[in-house]
Amino acid sequence: MADTYDLIILGSGPGGYVGAIRAAQLGMKVAIVERERLGGICLNWGCIPTKALLRSSEIYHYITHAEAYGLSAPKPAYDLEKVVQRSRKVADQLNGGVKMLMKKHKIAVHEGVGKLVGKGKLEVTQGDQKTVLEGKKIIVATGARARDLPFAPADGKKxxxxxxxxxxxxxxxxxxxxxxxxxxxxxxxxxxxxxxxxxxxxxxxxxxxxxxxxxxxxxxxxxxxxxxxxxxxxxxxxxxxxxxxxxxxxxxxxxxxxxxxxxxxxxxxGIVPNTENIGLEALGVKTDRGHIVTDGYGKTNVEGVYAFGDVTGAPWLAHKAMHEAVICVEAMAGEHPHEMDVKNIPGCTYSRPQVASVGLTEAKAKEAGYKVKVGKFPFIGNGKAIALGETEGFVKTVFDEATGELLGAHMIGAEVTELIQGYVIGKTLETTEAELMGTIFPHPTISEVMHEGVLSAYGRALHI
Missing domain, CATH: 3.50.50.60 (FAD/NAD(P)-binding domain)
Structure with missing residues (x-):
């Protein structure tokens, strides 16, 4: 007899495992199916371990520029194998953390390749063994993979x-x-x-x-x-x-x-959604250029089948998948979550310098018909940035002139991937320029550039 669940989730990436946890919190009997490692690409091969690598290169950069800070570090060197090992240890630690969370919330983990084989049925293949799971609802959260050049597929060597x-x-x-x-x-x-x-x-x-x-x-x-x-x-x-x-x-x-x-x-x-060979065609699940088509709550055109995350399309971001997962699961449980508002999804690039943004660019705001007020403030005008030796960068804000609504915020410089959340909260709360200008920012912090960026849009910048 098949194992029976209230909810089966195919894929354990950021969306999959977060959706499983939220469903368990709401009282559902949940199973998750994963063909590789719990945590998916983000945790094991993407978001997290890349940041570990970037942290090593950032520190190496500082070591090689030690003299700028009055320090001496003769003949700096690195061991590439150890740099990579540290990154893998970080991934392993987080993989273990997801395993613990699955156990804590009594979520059944089925290892193997999953495929939809009928209404409410998902077959899991591991080696020569096949198991059929039955679920009242099934979520497809299979993510995506790197896109190859058609004329030069990656060989893993060069x-x-x-x-x-x-x-x-x-x-x-x-x-x-x-x-x-x-x-x-x-x-x-x-x-x-x-x-x-x-x-x-x-x-x-x-x-x-x-x-x-x-x-x-x-x-x-x-x-x-x-x-x-x-x-x-x-x-x-x-x-x-x-x-x-x-x-x-x-x-x-x-x-x-x-x-x-x-x-x-x-x-x-770019990426390619993992929608092949998982049974979508047989059930008639609608796709668009490979991505599964859903409504604002993760519903597909097939009753009882849902999807979220990279497999459903841009933006291909882990935090978007996590938020979609919660919305989807709460909606199917009879809660009343708000639909995803893509204008409030931040984007982050962890390069040097870092880049972070939320909402409309200046060009997109104008294309949408807004008359805008734009503010800009450089890091060179910030005391903490000067003290850190991180003066390259600026913040740019875009406001609706008519209402004071924050339409977008764009930042480049040190630690802006941490700072952007302040603007994201502001947008989520539908904050206007008045509240942002009236907010007290701690001194000395880089976050003060955010305040000045708002003040600048209204001709009130204090430190430039």
């Missing part, structure tokens, strides 16, 4: 996706990064700070294309200052592994095509 880039068999000397989104620039920062010569190619006319144009321009200037070769409006026509590395055929902005050699290449051109 052509890498994020998986190999996180556990490199060797240190690149001359690295080509294809794509300048968050993943591409985070790896560019890591390997650049560890000493590799880095070239970034981007098909669009600017790096970090989803960010505000001024943020993109500032980031490009900074990366070039650090020695990176940044090429926008540039296409990759051919990429092949060679005995020495990789050979790339690159088409520049002016149409010139050059053939160049690199030691390694990282492909960071």
């Amino acid at each position: 052509i890498w996706t994020y998986r190999t880039a996180m556990t490199p068999p060797e240190m690149p000397t001359n690295l080509l990064v294809i794509g300048s989104g968050a993943i591409g620039l985070e790896f560019a920062s890591f390997y650049g700070d560890m000493g590799a010569k880095v070239t970034v190619v981007e098909m669009l006319d600017r790096i970090l294309p989803v960010e505000d144009a001024e943020i993109s321009a500032f980031m490009e200037k900074q990366l070039k200052k650090f020695g990176m070769d940044i090429r926008t409006s540039t296409g990759l026509q051919k990429l092949e592994a060679t005995p020495k590395g990789v050979k790339a055929e690159i088409k520049a902005k002016d149409g010139t095509v050059t053939t160049e050699e690199f030691s390694h290449a990282i492909v960071a051109i």
